[in-house]
Amino acid sequence: MSPLQFTQIQRRIAELDRIPTVPALLMPLLKFLGQPAEDVDVNRMVGLIAHDKSLSAQCLQMANSPLFGMRQRVDSVRGAVIAVGIRRVREMATTCCLVRALPRPGGGIRPDSLWRHSLGCALASRHLATKIGFKDPEQAYLGGLLHDVGLIVELTLFPKEFDAAFRMAAEQGRILTEAEREILGTDHSVIGSVLADKWSLPPEMKEVIRFHHDLENSCKNRTLVSIVHLSDLLCRFRGLGYGYAEFRQLDLTDEPSWQYIAEDLPQVRNFDLARFTLEMDDCLEEIEQLVTSLFNIQ
């Protein structure tokens, strides 16, 4: 299969409206995401979520997962806001909305693998951000969650080409972006950035999506992009990848992202990566269960 021509890509991205299930709720939710937590109109946000029965059911499923652990069981969206705060509920609602944006029959990649990866990366990014003293762990969560939205576009607009790229990567245990560049002539970070513009995502999220495989060209929020990049790698090496193993040797402290973080937050040099890795494994089962139940509610 020959690489797509640039004009082809442009033409098809112009058809982005065809992305089937951009849930109506995602847009207003994303607006909330752009605001500082204290400015969010809680009543409006809760109303918005509660109005959609299956979305609120999914949110509660998440709220009651040990991953977002609360001391008591919550049975309403409002209760969740009281128990964990507006930031967490905003994270959960966005997560659930995004799960629906995925076209069900995937080209090669399994939708549940993709969501396990995204959720795992979101949780790992937040955890890493907290541990190394990054100022905004919620932003790290959302960056981890959204970093691969470009894959959704590829699955929708270029299913045949993406399928070929995915199969090649999986069969050879290669890095997915390399295979995408070879077959599609571009990769999900470039394609995702078009979607990010269309969805008017906050600028930090756009930067994560666009540059998580091209860190040196990220400028304003390089630490954030680097946190997501490291979490992405770690997920792919700890059973939360795209459903296949990349057989190579990975030294995270050798990655440019590690160096970028260290420039901003020197304390990362003392970070216990071995322990962090084992802690990630604690979440595997919970993530598995949560993603399965989110799919069941849809």
Next chain:
Amino acid sequence: MSSIGTTTPNQPLPRPDAALNSPPSQQLLDIRDLIYQVAGILQPDHRIRFLEERCQKRMKVLGFTRLGEYYDHLTKGASRTAEMTELLNEITIGETCFFRNLPQIEALKKVVLPAIVENKKRLPFSKVRIWSAGCSTGEEAYTLAILLLEEKAGLLKNLNFEILATDLNERSLEKARAAVYGDYAIRNLTPYFRQKYFNPSGNSLAVKDEVKSVIQFSRLNLRDDARMTFMKSMDIIFCCNVMIYFDAAVRTKVVQHYYNNLLPGSYLFLGHSESLYGINQAFRLVHFPGATAYFKPAPVVGGVK
């Protein structure tokens, strides 16, 4: 705070085993941290109940009823060092069998061995040397031997290889040399491997001579500095659940020996939940799918990197 997300365990619905699922007590978490500090072994959240059970087993022996008492005993008691060893014994007991850690074996086959073979091609001495340090009853060493034999005609063609397996305990070594294994040890063996590398021996399986010939067993105390310096030119060292028996100072020393024993561009594998954090900075933690190892980098050719 230890797990990703939040640690507070949460039970949505009351279950019959609710008591088991209540949040772990602070003392238990303190014991977990103590073990990590003292032995470099982390009992992650999903093993915390297991840790509690093991503590309770020890408490029963000692006649304690509260975890707090046991924690004090572990930290302030006169026999705290000995007690820590007892507890660590409980935690790591019975973990050995053939092909125990599959992601580690895959990493070995697909990444580590090819990298080492690539290095060997540039050198006149072409022998791959693997050391199973603290080999216990030999399951790990024989697993490695089988792996190497499988690659004999492929990756390792025209290369010699050998495995050194050492342990402090003479009784373990006797069992290892006898090489007859029961159900528990062989539970992960595929029929292919059973047939190819083992002979039936009553209800057990006996390792074939071809496999035995790859390994040299000998007694070695890892604290014996003089002998440790003689373990030279290693390509891979396996040292799983052994370092737990040493305090931080001895561990630092043993790991430094390993570093010196290894050739540039070689690997140290530890037990699943062990880490070298705070023990050694020269080794680099590297990841393979589902497995980690510590890597001794080759010096950078051509000066500054």
